[in-house]
Amino acid sequence: MSTKKIAIIGGGNLGSAIAQGVLKSGFASAPDIIITKRNIETLAGLQAQGVLTETDNAKAIAAADVIIVALKPYNIKEVLSRVKSAFNPAKHMLISVVTGVSMDELEEIAGPGMPVVRAMPNTAIAIQESMTCICHKNTTPEQAAWVMQLFDQLGVTVSIDEKLMDAATVLGACGIAYALRFIRASIQGGIEIGFDVRTANMIAAQTVKGAAALLISGNRHPEEEIDKVTTPKGCTIAGLNEMEHQGFSSSLIKGITVSYNKILKG
Ligand SMILES: NC(=O)C1=CN([C@@H]2O[C@H](COP(=O)(O)OP(=O)(O)OC[C@H]3O[C@@H](n4cnc5c(N)ncnc54)[C@H](O)[C@@H]3O)[C@@H](O)[C@H]2O)C=CC1
Numbered sequence: 001m002s003t004k005k006i007a008i009i010g011g012g013n014l015g016s017a018i019a020q021g022v023l024k025s026g027f028a029s030a031p032d033i034i035i036t037k038r039n040i041e042t043l044a045g046l047q048a049q050g051v052l053t054e055t056d057n058a059k060a061i062a063a064a065d066v067i068i069v070a071l072k073p074y075n076i077k078e079v080l081s082r083v084k085s086a087f088n089p090a091k092h093m094l095i096s097v098v099t100g101v102s103m104d105e106l107e108e109i110a111g112p113g114m115p116v117v118r119a120m121p122n123t124a125i126a127i128q129e130s131m132t133c134i135c136h137k138n139t140t141p142e143q144a145a146w147v148m149q150l151f152d153q154l155g156v157t158v159s160i161d162e163k164l165m166d167a168a169t170v171l172g173a174c175g176i177a178y179a180l181r182f183i184r185a186s187i188q189g190g191i192e193i194g195f196d197v198r199t200a201n202m203i204a205a206q207t208v209k210g211a212a213a214l215l216i217s218g219n220r221h222p223e224e225e226i227d228k229v230t231t232p233k234g235c236t237i238a239g240l241n242e243m244e245h246q247g248f249s250s251s252l253i254k255g256i257t258v259s260y261n262k263i264l265k266g
């Protein structure tokens with residue numbers, strides 16, 4: 001278990017999910033986590049588990065060794081600039097999960113020499129099933145190892161070059177929503193062919209989990225596994241081909257590139 005004090009600045013969807021995941025993993029104990037928000041009422045669930053809550057970001061930063069920033073991209077600069085004097089590069093490490101804000105910009109906000117990390121997890125971090133891409137700057141080997149340990153507790157972690165961070169945002173973080181929309185569409189189809197919504201939900205979600213597990217456990221390409229399902233002249237290939245005629249793969253690829261360009265252009 002880590003003995004570092006962790007401040008999470010911005011207790012929204014992702015900030016709260018990170019706190020939940022850290023607690024569930026046992027990586028840090030509840031009193032070593034402090035989470036901030038302007039209105040802390042919505043953090044009652046975390047508070048009940050012993051996590052500290054705070055409206056004053058400067059106080060939270062001063063009490064912490066590691067600061068995880070989960071603010072919106074449009075207010076990170078303004079919010080952190082207000083507490084600039086609370087940052088101490090000799091004591092702190094700053095981890096940002098904020099989309100589209102570079103490590104140079106983070107260092108500029110927090111002060112020269114600040115150890116900075118960009119991490120791109122997804123909301124499955126709350127249940128320790130995140131895919132997290134990370135890169136870092138000015139970190140000591142001990143700090144870099146701690147960050148890997150933290151995110152390894154919360155799912156699967158990969159170190160990437162910062163130039164791929166926006167692509168990681170789309171494939172990993174937005175990807176949760178794309179996958180869920182696939183499941184939702186499957187449920188809608190399942191109801192049309194006879195299932196009630198709860199059973200269709202269970203079948204669709206477990207089937208996607210199984211498909212992902214086949215790839216992960218066997219380190220395989222999807223088409224190898226698809227080949228095992230598509231009986232010649234069977235119903236799978238008939239349905240798959242119709243999906244492709246309707247633009248299934250194309251719509252996903254186009255959506256991914258639109259998300260990516262949205263990050264680039266703002
Ligand atoms: N939601 C997701 O799936 C993912 C989000 N991200 C990134 O994480 C960041 C946060 O995203 P979400 O959690 O979805 O947004 P969110 O809007 O749910 O969370 C931001 C939180 O910051 C709080 N906040 C605003 N001003 C504050 C202040 N002065 N002091 C303390 N807290 C303040 C807001 O009340 C809000 O709860 C974004 O930059 C996003 O790009 C990254 C990966 C996945």
Ligand SMILES: O=C(O)[C@@H]1CCC=N1
Binds near residue numbers: 173
């Ligand atoms: O939609 C967004 O902008 C954020 C970034 C990744 C997931 N949610």
